[in-house]
Amino acid sequence: MPEADVSSFAFPESLKGQDMIALIVRRFAGLVITLLIVSALIFLVMDLLPGDPASVMLGTSATPETLAALQKQMGLDQPLLVRYFAWLGQAVRGDFGTSYTYSVPVAGLIAERLAVTVPLAVLAVFLSVSLALPLGVISAGKRNSGLDYVVGVVSQLFIAVPGFWVGLLLILLFSVTLGWMPAGGFPGWSAGFWLSLKALLLPAIALALPQAGVLTRVTRTSVLEVMSEDYVRTARSKGLSERTALWLHAVPNAMVPVVTILGLQFTFLIAGAVLVENVFNLPGLGRLAYQALSQRDVVVMQNVILFFAGLVIVMNFLVDMLYLFIDPRLRAGAR
Amino acid sequence: MRQILRRPTLLAGLIITVILVAIAFLSLVWTPLSPTKMQIVHKLKPPMAQGLLGTDQFGRDLASMLMVGAWNSLSTSFLAVAIGATIGTLVGVTVAAIRGLTETVVMRACDIIFSIPPILSAMLFGAFIGAGRFTAIIAIAVFMVPVFARVTLSAARQIWTRDYVMAAISMGRNRAKITYVHVLPNISNQILVQVTIQLGLAILTEAGLSFLGLGMPPPTPTWGRMLSDSQTFMGQAPWLALLPGSAIALAVLGLNMLGDGLRDLLDPRDNV
Numbered sequence: 001m002p003e004a005d006v007s008s009f010a011f012p013e014s015l016k017g018q019d020m021i022a023l024i025v026r027r028f029a030g031l032v033i034t035l036l037i038v039s040a041l042i043f044l045v046m047d048l049l050p051g052d053p054a055s056v057m058l059g060t061s062a063t064p065e066t067l068a069a070l071q072k073q074m075g076l077d078q079p080l081l082v083r084y085f086a087w088l089g090q091a092v093r094g095d096f097g098t099s100y101t102y103s104v105p106v107a108g109l110i111a112e113r114l115a116v117t118v119p120l121a122v123l124a125v126f127l128s129v130s131l132a133l134p135l136g137v138i139s140a141g142k143r144n145s146g147l148d149y150v151v152g153v154v155s156q157l158f159i160a161v162p163g164f165w166v167g168l169l170l171i172l173l174f175s176v177t178l179g180w181m182p183a184g185g186f187p188g189w190s191a192g193f194w195l196s197l198k199a200l201l202l203p204a205i206a207l208a209l210p211q212a213g214v215l216t217r218v219t220r221t222s223v224l225e226v227m228s229e230d231y232v233r234t235a236r237s238k239g240l241s242e243r244t245a246l247w248l249h250a251v252p253n254a255m256v257p258v259v260t261i262l263g264l265q266f267t268f269l270i271a272g273a274v275l276v277e278n279v280f281n282l283p284g285l286g287r288l289a290y291q292a293l294s295q296r297d298v299v300v301m302q303n304v305i306l307f308f309a310g311l312v313i314v315m316n317f318l319v320d321m322l323y324l325f326i327d328p329r330l331r332a333g334a335r
Numbered sequence: 336m337r338q339i340l341r342r343p344t345l346l347a348g349l350i351i352t353v354i355l356v357a358i359a360f361l362s363l364v365w366t367p368l369s370p371t372k373m374q375i376v377h378k379l380k381p382p383m384a385q386g387l388l389g390t391d392q393f394g395r396d397l398a399s400m401l402m403v404g405a406w407n408s409l410s411t412s413f414l415a416v417a418i419g420a421t422i423g424t425l426v427g428v429t430v431a432a433i434r435g436l437t438e439t440v441v442m443r444a445c446d447i448i449f450s451i452p453p454i455l456s457a458m459l460f461g462a463f464i465g466a467g468r469f470t471a472i473i474a475i476a477v478f479m480v481p482v483f484a485r486v487t488l489s490a491a492r493q494i495w496t497r498d499y500v501m502a503a504i505s506m507g508r509n510r511a512k513i514t515y516v517h518v519l520p521n522i523s524n525q526i527l528v529q530v531t532i533q534l535g536l537a538i539l540t541e542a543g544l545s546f547l548g549l550g551m552p553p554p555t556p557t558w559g560r561m562l563s564d565s566q567t568f569m570g571q572a573p574w575l576a577l578l579p580g581s582a583i584a585l586a587v588l589g590l591n592m593l594g595d596g597l598r599d600l601l602d603p604r605d606n607v
Binding site: 289 | 443446447449450451452453454455456458459461462535539540542543546547562565566569570573576577580583584585587588591592
């Protein structure tokens with residue numbers, strides 16, 4: 001969400017409980033409107049691009065008659081607005097259409113693939129946060145030391161390497177050379193929890209490293225900024241040790257920018273997942289999007305893209321809401 | 336010049352970037368061998384055994400392919416960022432001059448565009464207009480527009496509160512003129528830093544797109560497709576995976592270091 005929204009409630013001395021609720025309701029209305037606009041936009045782009053779904057499906061060899069028949073069957077002869085609202089009406093009832101290639105409802109297809117992508121993303125975020133937070137904080141605590149320098153170089157490297165290449169290197173090392181890990185594929189959760197988790201481990205590391213690089217740098221900068229503020233200096237002049245001041249005062253207050261970046265990074269997490277799932281042959285949503293592209297399954301593509309965009313928007317909304325709970329100035333106002 | 340020498344990050348970033356750009360331009364007039372020339376008898380040779388960096392599964396010279404790949408990657412990324420930065424900056428300064436409801440609407444629109452990763456919009460465009468350099472450039476550029484619009488807007492808004500701008504307003508200068516004379520020159524540093532950093536991101540995205548087959552079509556070598564092809568020969572020829580990936584990482588690292596260094600140099604306030 002835009003920076004302006006954050007700064008507009010940066011000093012809400014008078015923010016009471018009801019105001020909080022009103023604020024949340026207003027934001028939620030904004031979220032719904034944004035989602036509607038995104039769906040309309042994706043619908044419009046699919047419509048404006050040359051070649052409609054019917055001609056894409058039939059290919060260049062189709063006769064005008066078969067094309068017209070299919071267009072009629074798919075409802076493509078209706079005006080744009082009629083089609084959009086028909087689609088929207090079905091979508092709110094959970095009907096996102098039927099895949100051309102799989103001949104199954106798209107909603108079910110997406111749900112099935114989410115069972116791979118969501119655990120993968122959660123594992124990746126967990127790994128990157130548990131690597132980046134300690135590194136960033138320690139690096140800030142020992143500013144300008146050799147350790148700080150090494151962490152700086154390593155995080156620069158993490159940011160620069162493409163996640164999917166890290167995936168290839170991990171396969172090269174752990175699967176091809178050492179033979180410890182599967183080179184790809186997914187056994188399915190029914191085949192065993194640990195077996196499936198093992199299949200997700202290397203892809204999650206590939207996805208996590210670039211994230212961890214960004215987060216480490218943001219954590220370090222943010223902690224350093226807070227450390228130079230008055231209340232931390234006061235705490236230290238009271239006789240608190242450097243370490244207590246760091247972990248008790250600086251770290252909690254340094255988390256706001258870290259959470260912001262984590263939210264903004266979500267777009268890149270999704271883009272990374274599309275690539276990493278293809279490297280490791282994981283039957284996730286990203287792989288589905290890619291397969292739908294090569295099979296020209298427009299309905300699936302439209303919905304997967306819409307789903308990903310919606311996910312990013314909802315995620316940003318949640319981060320925005322999270323500010324209300326982690327920014328102590330806001331809590332003080334609401335008390 | 337002395338300023339640059341005293342900053343190791345800036346210097347390292349500058350050296351890496353200049354070398355890569357030089358290699359990219361050199362590939363236009365000279366490569367050790369033709370990057371598309373197949374010599375099956377020499378296939379899958381390791382570095383130094385055949386040519387400087389070995390050969391791929393068709394016996395093509397890897398060094399030549401990497402050089403042409405540098406040109407393809409850098410030129411595609413540069414064009415995409417140039418388009419995105421130009422449109423985004425125009426949107427940003429215009430909105431900063433008008434403010435009000437326009438600002439809210441335009442920035443919301445930016446949020447929406449930003450919510451669709453370029454990999455996905457490239458798939459969307461690619462399905463209809465076909466994969467290729469044009470698709471890649473448009474997909475990346477579209478994503479860059481909101482990035483630059485946001486950076487420009489927040490920088491320009493600060494300039495609009497300065498005394499000299501107030502003076503210009505009170506003198507009756509119109510907003511377009513103030514934007515051109517006062518706002519743009521004062522935010523150009525921030526835009527330059529952002530261009531450098533986003534170039535790194537564009538290279539990563541372009542590599543991802545060509546890895547998925549959404550970039551330039553074969554036989555033109557791209558770093559991303561070289562990586563994609565390397566998967567089949569991982570056990571026999573690991574250098575096929577190692578070299579193009581290192582090239583991507585080096586290019587991004589160089590640009591990021593250059594961007595960081597430029598930011599420190601041009602914006603002393605941010606020296607944490």
